[in-house]
Amino acid sequence: MNRPYNFSAGPAVLPEAVLQQAAAEMLDWHGSGMSVMEMSHRGRHFEQICDEAEADLRELLSIPDDYAVLFLQGGGLGENAIAPMNLIGLRAAHAADYVLSGSWSVKSCAEARRYGDVAVAATAEQAAVVDGAQQGPWTYMPDPASWRVRPQASYLHLCSNETIGGVEFMDWPDLAALGAPDTALTVDASSHILSRPMDVRRAGLIYAGAQKNIGPAGLTIVIVRKDLLGHALPICPSAFDYTIVAKERSRFNTPPTYAIYIAGLVFKWLKQQGGVAAMEAANVAKAGLLYDYLDGSSFYRNPVHRPVRSRMNVPFMLRDDALNAPFLQAAEAAHLLQLKGHKSVGGMRASIYNAMSIEGVRALVDFMKEFERSHG
Numbered sequence: 001m002n003r004p005y006n007f008s009a010g011p012a013v014l015p016e017a018v019l020q021q022a023a024a025e026m027l028d029w030h031g032s033g034m035s036v037m038e039m040s041h042r043g044r045h046f047e048q049i050c051d052e053a054e055a056d057l058r059e060l061l062s063i064p065d066d067y068a069v070l071f072l073q074g075g076g077l078g079e080n081a082i083a084p085m086n087l088i089g090l091r092a093a094h095a096a097d098y099v100l101s102g103s104w105s106v107k108s109c110a111e112a113r114r115y116g117d118v119a120v121a122a123t124a125e126q127a128a129v130v131d132g133a134q135q136g137p138w139t140y141m142p143d144p145a146s147w148r149v150r151p152q153a154s155y156l157h158l159c160s161n162e163t164i165g166g167v168e169f170m171d172w173p174d175l176a177a178l179g180a181p182d183t184a185l186t187v188d189a190s191s192h193i194l195s196r197p198m199d200v201r202r203a204g205l206i207y208a209g210a211q212k213n214i215g216p217a218g219l220t221i222v223i224v225r226k227d228l229l230g231h232a233l234p235i236c237p238s239a240f241d242y243t244i245v246a247k248e249r250s251r252f253n254t255p256p257t258y259a260i261y262i263a264g265l266v267f268k269w270l271k272q273q274g275g276v277a278a279m280e281a282a283n284v285a286k287a288g289l290l291y292d293y294l295d296g297s298s299f300y301r302n303p304v305h306r307p308v309r310s311r312m313n314v315p316f317m318l319r320d321d322a323l324n325a326p327f328l329q330a331a332e333a334a335h336l337l338q339l340k341g342h343k344s345v346g347g348m349r350a351s352i353y354n355a356m357s358i359e360g361v362r363a364l365v366d367f368m369k370e371f372e373r374s375h376g
């Protein structure tokens with residue numbers, strides 16, 4: 001079967017080999033006589049699935065032993081509340097600072113305001129001149145040298161890949177160098193986790209909804225330094241208290257078992273591909289192909305400041321908005337799915353996560369060339 005190429009921002013494409021293995025194991029997982037969906041989360045079969053998934057994720061991201069890995073529910077937006085409930089009480093001031101770089105970090109910041117003294121450390125909401133180039137709102141990353149991190153802040157929050165705006169920021173700063181050595185860096189990495197090596201040590205907390213670059217919706221990955229545990233606010237539900245969930249090895253209550261299983265298959269697939277360094281090389285090639293074409297065209301454009309263009313989510317506009325509907329219709333006919341841009345940005349967006357092949361990106365670029373030729 002020839003599947004179409006799926007450019008959805010999330011839930012998103014999964015590796016075909018993973019879907020096939022899951023299909024083959026659907027009725028009987030490894031001779032257990034059960035589907036993974038039918039197993040006790042406390043039985044030996046699921047224990048093996050869960051433990052292997054954690055071990056493979058640790059290996060892929062080189063997660064040090066003094067970090068806990070948690071499999072939670074609630075998604076990225078759930079984590080916007082769960083993270084402050086767990087971390088804002090770390091220091092007496094109950095303060096947290098947020099870097100605003102697009103829609104997702106703005107939402108994170110608004111949610112956190114319920115739980116303590118929240119301030120904006122930096123924002124990209126204004127148009128600005130960046131490295132000599134005029135940039136529109138939410139198309140660049142504020143320079144870390146300009147971030148105002150309060151020394152009493154329990155944590156500083158960052159979204160390191162803004163899925164909607166297409167802004168990716170990998171040079172996670174050392175907060176000690178910004179005058180806040182006791183402030184924990186908290187990163188929403190939902191839409192680019194496992195797309196490249198990440199310096200886990202730079203962060204106190206990394207979280208990601210699984211449905212972008214890992215697996216099915218319903219699973220949230222949390223990676224947290226253990227010395228930050230033990231400060232949850234009294235209102236924090238037990239099922240979302242990192243300390244309790246870590247102690248129970250993600251089985252305090254029933255975790256999203258099937259989603260963990262699929263994520264585990266994706267982790268094994270990633271290891272077979274050569275791990276995150278190999279994924280990074282592939283993602284650089286894929287993104288390069290698309291951005292090079294966009295930059296050479298006067299028919300399409302990407303508005304994001306070049307050094308922080310996302311390798312995962314590539315928004316692009318057509319010269320004439322009236323061509324959006326015909327573009328999407330022709331793309332679907334050419335088996336290129338879910339290219340419509342987010343309504344707040346307009347135009348198109350191609351999400352090219354790990355599971356999107358270079359052939360898929362080539363097919364998209366070929367299609368865009370042909371559309372430009374016939375409508376330009």
Ligand SMILES: *Cc1c(COP(=O)(O)O)cnc(C)c1O
Pocket residue numbers: 010074075076077078104159161162163188189190191209212
């Ligand atoms: C998709 C996304 C979210 C929201 O995830 P939900 O699981 O829908 O709550 C949060 N942050 C980022 C960066 C995302 O891409």
